[in-house]
Every structure is written in structure tokens, then in C-alpha cells.
Amino acid sequence: MAGPVTPDGGYPVSLFVQQEFDKKFLCNLCQRILREPIQSFCGHRFCKRCIEIVISNGLQMCPQCKQEGVVEEEHSVLKADKLYPDNALKREMSQIKVRCVNPGCSWQGIFKEFENHASQCQYQMVPCPQCGNVTSQIELEDHKTKTCPKRLVNCRHCGQLTTSAEMSEHSKVCPKYPLMCELCKTKKIPRDRMEEHLSSECQNRKLKCPFDNQMVEASRFAGHVEQSAGNHMIYVIRQASNVEQRVNQLKERIDNLSGSETGLVAHQLQKMFDRMQQLEGVVQNLATRPMAISGTQSQPMESGEMQMRARHLEIKTDTFEAVVTTLHRDIEQCITTLETTDRQRRVDKEKIVSIQRNIVTFESALAQKDIKINELEVRIESLECASYDGILIWKIPEFRKRRLEAEQGKPFSIYSPAFYTSRTGYKMCARMYPNGDGMGKGSHMSLFFVIMRGSYDALLSWPFAQRVTFMLIDQNNREHVMDSFQVDKTSSSFQRPTTDMNIASGCPLFIPLRHLDDPSYGYIKEDTMFIKTVVDTSNLPVLNDNKTPADTSSQKKVNR
Structure with missing residues (x-):
């Protein structure tokens, strides 16, 4: 079942040269080639970014488990602490032959070389910083200077600076835009001179004769x-x-x-x-004399006037030649400056590409270090909270918030830190349902005991056969709530673990919820609860005990 493809999700399936490949290389969310593969507790694989987005929306069941119809509450819930980098699959993928997925690029190689190529590929699609349209990096400069609708251009009529996309709108109001007179069909008349042309220059404009009131074209008015x-x-x-x-x-x-x-x-x-x-x-x-309209016919020029105008034209021509020579020199200097600037720009661009490659390398190294630091922090925190005498005092802060979340179903249980019967003994933890579980759901707080897979299980006697005691501590030191039980050796909950932890077993009716809310008790103070779990280590067996399973009935004891 394909999920939403995120910007940082998997690679396109066309990345692999051989299109017949094992489907385990596909993300179970985006159905693309895995990017930074992560394996869940149920065994399915996802892209790192895809699973992070799913978990950020709250606890959810694995979609692949749902599709397969095999949903297990303990294993199918996607949790951050039950996700692991699948380095084995990553190594297996590293030698697969791949191609560049960018259009126009002919690069081929193996998967572990792809990321390095992708960071330098000139055919990768990038957004134009001006208009936002996507184009290949190798064509970006041409796009920005030739086809980008947001590039700045000068109007060739009035010289005003505007964007290419707005040029058509500018042409509708440009004062120097050439128009054609509808009356005389004269072309290339600037818009700001059209009114003057129509009023005094156009030969087809209509003039009213003052004698007979006839409307006569200007070109025919003198003859009329x-x-x-x-x-x-x-x-x-x-x-x-x-x-x-x-x-x-x-x-x-x-x-x-x-x-x-x-x-x-x-x-x-x-x-x-x-x-x-x-x-x-x-x-x-x-x-x-015959009448004539001023401006419609010109009188012959006197020869002296013509000579004077010719002299004026010669002076203007000499002046323009001097200006053109100066402009030519300035243009040559500008061309030289542009060539120098272009060379410097290419050198700077190469430096920037080199720096970007170094940044990518440093970011990758930092990411690896962050992962290792996080793993060490989790391990140190576990070691600080661990006890090795079979006794755990579990502090649960923000209990009311956790209970409210349990009522809403996210999450509905809380695990304690792990504790041990000895340095090389059994590894255990407690599991609490703030809003109850099973027959106690909605009315009682449920408390269970969990056997976890430890490093020394091969040296221990199985099944686990020790008495377990739970105690809810009254912080007013008046009425602690206690409940203990002798484990059932035939139960799978107390056999040697084959997964990280066995099925929990314990007291579904540990204490009514109304007692927790009663202000006369001190079970919750400053929104904090303390639960003490004691495992009897006085007579730990060395060999498997084949005795009759102990009575599993539990009895609640209240110390007053």
C-alpha cells in the first residue's frame, strides 16, 4: 500500500538498472527505493523520513501488518524506541548497479556512489530563485537570463526596467510604444504623440469649412x-x-x-x-488671392535660409561624431570589465561547489556522531536507573497526563526502566496501564510484571519461578497498597524470552481508580507516583525446577 511520498522519501524505482529486484528494497510507506532504511519491531522496512512523519502524528499500527492481516499489539505498533537502522540491508544495497534519475544524465555506477554523484550532478532539478519554476542546474543560468518570466528587461521603446512577464502589460501603457494612425495608416507614431498627430499632422483628419460648414480632409482642404x-x-x-x-x-x-x-x-x-x-x-x-490654411502648404525657402540650416546640420554632425567616439571607448572598457568579472565568477563558482561538497561531507559525519551520541545517552540513562538486587522503585512523573493519554488510547501503557536480580541475573521491568487493561479497563489501574531478554539468559534456570510483589507507595506513609503473586511456570510469560520481552503478567485489578483520585490518600502527590517492585531472590534456583506450578491467585494486602 503506497503512502504519501515526502520530499525526503525514497528514491525513484527507475534508479536501479535492473528493474527486476527484490521487493524488500522498497519502502512500505512510499513504495519507492529505500532511503536510509529503518526496520520496525515487526520486521518491515521504511525510509527514515517516511517513518518519522508517521510517528510524529502519534502511535499508529504498521500499515504493512494491517495489509497482511497480522496485527500484534506488542509488535505492530510503530514506536521511536523500537526502530533500528537496517545496516545489513544498506550494505546489500550498496553494490547494486544504479543509474542517475535526472533527465539527460548518463551516469551509471553502484548504489553507494550514487549520493556523491547526486550532490554534484549538473542535471539535477532545482527551483529558479526568481520565478520558482524547476529546471536542471546546467540550464539554470540560461533560464534566468533568457526564459525566466521574472527576469528584468528594458523596454526597447522607453527604456523602463520591468519583468518579462509584465512586459505585455507595460506595452499597453508605454508612452513610446509605436502605434498606427487609424485615419492615415501612418506607422510607428509614439503613443504620447498620437494626440498631437491627430490634431495637427494627420492628413486625413476632418476640418470644418467656415463658409459652407462642410467637413473636409486636411489634405484636400486647400484645394477645397x-x-x-x-x-x-x-x-x-x-x-x-x-x-x-x-x-x-x-x-x-x-x-x-x-x-x-x-x-x-x-x-x-x-x-x-x-x-x-x-x-x-x-x-x-x-x-x-486664393485662401490657404496655415501649415497645409509651405512657401519656397530662401537660399540663405537653406545655407543656414545646412551649417547647423554640419555642427550637429561633428558633435555627434565626437560623442560616438567617446561612447565607443567606454563600451570597450565595459567589455573588458565584463570579461574579467565573468572569469572571476567562474572561479568563485568552482570554490562554492567545492565548499558545498565539503559541507555535505561534514553534515554526514555530524549526523553519524549524533546517532552515536543518542545511543550512548539512552544506554547511560538505562544504566543509571538499573538496580541489581531484584528491587525497583519506579518514579512516574506527570501521572495525570499519562492517565489522560491512556484514556484517549495514546499510549495506553507505560514501561518502567529495566532491573535485574543480580549482575548476571534475570532482566525484568514493570508495565502499568493507567486506565486499566482487560477486566480492569476503565475502573482500575493495572500493573504487570515482564521478563525481558538478558545477556545471561543461557546461564539461568527456566522457567522463571520467583515470587513478585508490587507496592503502590502512599507518600503520606500511611496506607501502602501491596499485591504479590507466585508465577505460573507453565505460562509463556515466564519461559526464556525469544524476543525483546515476554507477554506481561500480573494484576489487572491492582487498585480502583477512585482511590487514586481520593485526596485522603497520598498515592499521587505533585502529580508523581512511586511503585515498588520486589522479586524474591533469597532462593534463586540453579537448575530448572520441575515442581508443581505454584498457585497463581493473588491477594491484595493493605498495610495500615
């Missing part, structure tokens, strides 16, 4: 005025005649007006006379 000069003159004469008639009519009406209305009529007459004078001036102009 010349061709219609006679009609325009007739129009003016008619207008003048109409004005004269109106003036005469007004004179006739003046005699019939009262004194209050005379001033108003005199004002209107003055306006009429002014209009007549304007019309007379227009008629004189039409009579002396």
Missing part, C-alpha cells in the same frame, strides 16, 4: 478653398446683403420705438455694423 472661392464669395455677399436689409428694417422701426427701447436697438445696430465690416474684410481677401 481654392476650388470653391467663388461660391464662398457669393456666400459672403449674400450674408452682407442680408445684414444690410436687416439694418434698414431696424432704422424704419426706430421711429416707432419709445425712448426706453432706443438704447437697446442702438446696441443691436452697432453689432450689425461690426459684422458688416468683418464680411467686407473677408471679401477683400478673397478678391486679392
Whole structure:
């Protein structure tokens, strides 16, 4: 059953040259080639990163055990303290022939050389620091300078700096972007000059004739005025005649007006006379020469003016030649500087690659040292807590938190540190269910005894046959709770261990939970509990004892 593939999960299956390979090399979570293989207590293998993510979400059953239909509570639960690096498998994988999975790379070798190659492969896929798109490392520089949508470019029209992706939007507002006039079809007119072109330069713009109110194209306006000069003159004469008639009519009406209305009529007459004078001036102009619109036709230039303009052009040409020579020198200096900078950049890049390789090597060495330090810390902690006289005083801090977690099912039991009957004796521990187990679940705290696999089991007598006593210590020193039992020699719990620990056996009804909550007792003080476990070592057998199994019934004793 394939699980989610994490960024640090397994390698692609295409890594192996031979595609027919043992499925034990696949991670049981991501179904890819194992990266840093880890073996669980149930025997299944996972990538280190894959199993770390699963465990970080709380205790879970092994998914492969579920798929196989073989789920054992003791073995199938994935716990950090029951995961081990599978170095044997790692050595077996180290000699398998592999290929580079990066597109375009032709490297082949053995598995133990792959990590070193992968850290230096120029075809590995990396994200572009500008746009985030993934490309091969060998093409990254070309991508950043040629195809990256976030690269900075200059607008070739106005010179403004913007990104490649935003250039199309910039073109819609660029003041120097070349446009085509829809009227005259003239091309390459800068956007900021289009309004001026339409108002004063475009030959196809419409102009209104002041005489006949016709809309005429600018290129035809002069011809229209010349061709219609006679009609325009007739129009003016008619207008003048109409004005004269109106003036005469007004004179006739003046005699019939009262004194209050005379001033108003005199004002209107003055306006009429002014209009007549304007019309007379227009008629004189039409009579002396054809009308022309300023700017539509140019007069021939005088020869002196042409010589002056030629001189000005020569001066400008000399100035531009001097500027171009200076710019040419500056460009040559810039090219030399760029070549020097490029060489230095290549040298710096080689140094950076070398430093990165050294960092990877150092990080790998540090990781190995951290693993060894953690293993030594766990071993030292176990040795500090171990006792060798068959007596364990187990301190359990944060009990209420552990009980709440047990009620929620994560985890539902707690193991004590290991203790021994002697230096070369039996190895044992206690196991407590804060919320009970079996018939005591939800009503009692359960306490069990566990035989563990020890270094000297081959020298000891089996089955284990010693009396075991549990005591919950009242920290007020008034009422300790005790329970003891003689082991059943026929039970598999007391035979020589074949795994790390045997099945637990003990007292499922050790103490009611309501007694733990009773403030009149001192079983829990400052959220801490103490449990004492005593194994009778006064008569340890040397050979196997074939006596009748002892009575397994237990009796609770309360010392008052």
C-alpha cells in the first residue's frame, strides 16, 4: 500500500538498472527505493523520513501488518524506541548497479556512489530563485537570463526596467510604444504623440469649412478653398446683403420705438455694423488671392535660409561624431570589465561547489556522531536507573497526563526502566496501564510484571519461578497498597524470552481508580507516583525446577 511520498522519501524505482529486484528494497510507506532504511519491531522496512512523519502524528499500527492481516499489539505498533537502522540491508544495497534519475544524465555506477554523484550532478532539478519554476542546474543560468518570466528587461521603446512577464502589460501603457494612425495608416507614431498627430499632422483628419460648414480632409482642404472661392464669395455677399436689409428694417422701426427701447436697438445696430465690416474684410481677401490654411502648404525657402540650416546640420554632425567616439571607448572598457568579472565568477563558482561538497561531507559525519551520541545517552540513562538486587522503585512523573493519554488510547501503557536480580541475573521491568487493561479497563489501574531478554539468559534456570510483589507507595506513609503473586511456570510469560520481552503478567485489578483520585490518600502527590517492585531472590534456583506450578491467585494486602 503506497503512502504519501515526502520530499525526503525514497528514491525513484527507475534508479536501479535492473528493474527486476527484490521487493524488500522498497519502502512500505512510499513504495519507492529505500532511503536510509529503518526496520520496525515487526520486521518491515521504511525510509527514515517516511517513518518519522508517521510517528510524529502519534502511535499508529504498521500499515504493512494491517495489509497482511497480522496485527500484534506488542509488535505492530510503530514506536521511536523500537526502530533500528537496517545496516545489513544498506550494505546489500550498496553494490547494486544504479543509474542517475535526472533527465539527460548518463551516469551509471553502484548504489553507494550514487549520493556523491547526486550532490554534484549538473542535471539535477532545482527551483529558479526568481520565478520558482524547476529546471536542471546546467540550464539554470540560461533560464534566468533568457526564459525566466521574472527576469528584468528594458523596454526597447522607453527604456523602463520591468519583468518579462509584465512586459505585455507595460506595452499597453508605454508612452513610446509605436502605434498606427487609424485615419492615415501612418506607422510607428509614439503613443504620447498620437494626440498631437491627430490634431495637427494627420492628413486625413476632418476640418470644418467656415463658409459652407462642410467637413473636409486636411489634405484636400486647400484645394477645397481654392476650388470653391467663388461660391464662398457669393456666400459672403449674400450674408452682407442680408445684414444690410436687416439694418434698414431696424432704422424704419426706430421711429416707432419709445425712448426706453432706443438704447437697446442702438446696441443691436452697432453689432450689425461690426459684422458688416468683418464680411467686407473677408471679401477683400478673397478678391486679392486664393485662401490657404496655415501649415497645409509651405512657401519656397530662401537660399540663405537653406545655407543656414545646412551649417547647423554640419555642427550637429561633428558633435555627434565626437560623442560616438567617446561612447565607443567606454563600451570597450565595459567589455573588458565584463570579461574579467565573468572569469572571476567562474572561479568563485568552482570554490562554492567545492565548499558545498565539503559541507555535505561534514553534515554526514555530524549526523553519524549524533546517532552515536543518542545511543550512548539512552544506554547511560538505562544504566543509571538499573538496580541489581531484584528491587525497583519506579518514579512516574506527570501521572495525570499519562492517565489522560491512556484514556484517549495514546499510549495506553507505560514501561518502567529495566532491573535485574543480580549482575548476571534475570532482566525484568514493570508495565502499568493507567486506565486499566482487560477486566480492569476503565475502573482500575493495572500493573504487570515482564521478563525481558538478558545477556545471561543461557546461564539461568527456566522457567522463571520467583515470587513478585508490587507496592503502590502512599507518600503520606500511611496506607501502602501491596499485591504479590507466585508465577505460573507453565505460562509463556515466564519461559526464556525469544524476543525483546515476554507477554506481561500480573494484576489487572491492582487498585480502583477512585482511590487514586481520593485526596485522603497520598498515592499521587505533585502529580508523581512511586511503585515498588520486589522479586524474591533469597532462593534463586540453579537448575530448572520441575515442581508443581505454584498457585497463581493473588491477594491484595493493605498495610495500615
